[in-house]
Amino acid sequence: MNYCSNCGARVVIKIPQGDHLPRQVCPDCHMVHYSNPKILVGSVPVWEERILLCRRAIAPREGYWTMPSGFMENGETVQMGAARETLEESCAQVIIEDLMSVINIAAHNQVHMIFRASMGSAYHAPTPESSEVRFFEEKDIPWDDLAFRTVTQALTHFVEDRRQGVRSLHIIDLETTRP
Amino acid sequence: MNYCSNCGARVVIKIPQGDHLPRQVCPDCHMVHYSNPKILVGSVPVWEERILLCRRAIAPREGYWTMPSGFMENGETVQMGAARETLEESCAQVIIEDLMSVINIAAHNQVHMIFRASMGSAYHAPTPESSEVRFFEEKDIPWDDLAFRTVTQALTHFVEDRRQGVRSLHIIDLETTRP
Numbered sequence: 001m002n003y004c005s006n007c008g009a010r011v012v013i014k015i016p017q018g019d020h021l022p023r024q025v026c027p028d029c030h031m032v033h034y035s036n037p038k039i040l041v042g043s044v045p046v047w048e049e050r051i052l053l054c055r056r057a058i059a060p061r062e063g064y065w066t067m068p069s070g071f072m073e074n075g076e077t078v079q080m081g082a083a084r085e086t087l088e089e090s091c092a093q094v095i096i097e098d099l100m101s102v103i104n105i106a107a108h109n110q111v112h113m114i115f116r117a118s119m120g121s122a123y124h125a126p127t128p129e130s131s132e133v134r135f136f137e138e139k140d141i142p143w144d145d146l147a148f149r150t151v152t153q154a155l156t157h158f159v160e161d162r163r164q165g166v167r168s169l170h171i172i173d174l175e176t177t178r179p
Numbered sequence: 180m181n182y183c184s185n186c187g188a189r190v191v192i193k194i195p196q197g198d199h200l201p202r203q204v205c206p207d208c209h210m211v212h213y214s215n216p217k218i219l220v221g222s223v224p225v226w227e228e229r230i231l232l233c234r235r236a237i238a239p240r241e242g243y244w245t246m247p248s249g250f251m252e253n254g255e256t257v258q259m260g261a262a263r264e265t266l267e268e269s270c271a272q273v274i275i276e277d278l279m280s281v282i283n284i285a286a287h288n289q290v291h292m293i294f295r296a297s298m299g300s301a302y303h304a305p306t307p308e309s310s311e312v313r314f315f316e317e318k319d320i321p322w323d324d325l326a327f328r329t330v331t332q333a334l335t336h337f338v339e340d341r342r343q344g345v346r347s348l349h350i351i352d353l354e355t356t357r358p
Contacts, residue, residue: 001184001185002184002185002186002187003182003183003184003185003186003187004182004184005180005181005182005183005184005190005212006180006181006182007181007182008181008182008187008189010187011184018307020267021252033184034250035253036217036218036250036251036252036253037218037251037252037253037255038215039215039216039218039290071213071215072215072216072290073200073215073216074214074215074216074288075285075286075288076216076285077283077285077290077352078281078283078290078350079283079350080285088199098348099281099348099350102257102278104256104257104258106254106255106256106259107254109253109254111218111251111256111257128197169277169278169348171257171258171278173256
């Protein structure tokens, strides 16, 4: 941020009164501009024991596999966001179930929230974001071709929980999204 | 947002190519400015069965009671944020335990994440944000003087779970933070 988004003046970096961190502050209109972590939401959709994954059609990590996920939008709940991202990336309509993975990536100012999801039908299709969308049996998950460490972690949580017959919440920290 | 924070030009509202929602876009440098939900993090600190609450010294809802919580900052995990906010608002050093409440407030573009927490000592003190910080027995929780519906919900989750001897995750939607 170089300019105040409210009045267009050049911002300065300073610690506002009563605050404890440097912020971008407008010397003209005095607006303090905060920057906060973003939430990514997604799901692991399941149909007849198989998992739906998407092959990324866009950078970064084009050609690699991921569960459907993306940035949460204003005006939605985390569950709404997870269902919307799943629809946008895979054309699958899902019922969002329990929260499975909360993945902190402090270095990137991100919190990923991944839900287990069931599908009302087997329908899915490629999208502008996914060159290929298909079901995987657990034994066929393309572990070496997953797009991000967040995907590896979430699918590991899913598989381990299913093998143990439990549904638990896993909260973990990652240094990066890279595989 | 009126001006581009990158180059200072007046922004326009339009749907960027490949997107599906109107965004603030700069006609000069072509930067797309996204606005996303914010995360609030907090804790319900417990010492010898009693709950630590803070009386708000600042607007909104000055004089009403809350668990310590506030906006998550860049560069931290949700647990780090919850511990920091607790320290800032109550001077209490806590050990963050399990995630207890995820509260969606879609109308305000907020997601609140509240953890159960234990205290390493009984130490606590007023702060610039809290005119009074004190322990409450469960029977003395000031239900009629809580600051926000998020507080009422989180304390209800805490009390109900403790009575049942369980620790569960509650994910709920609220229309507003108001009591």
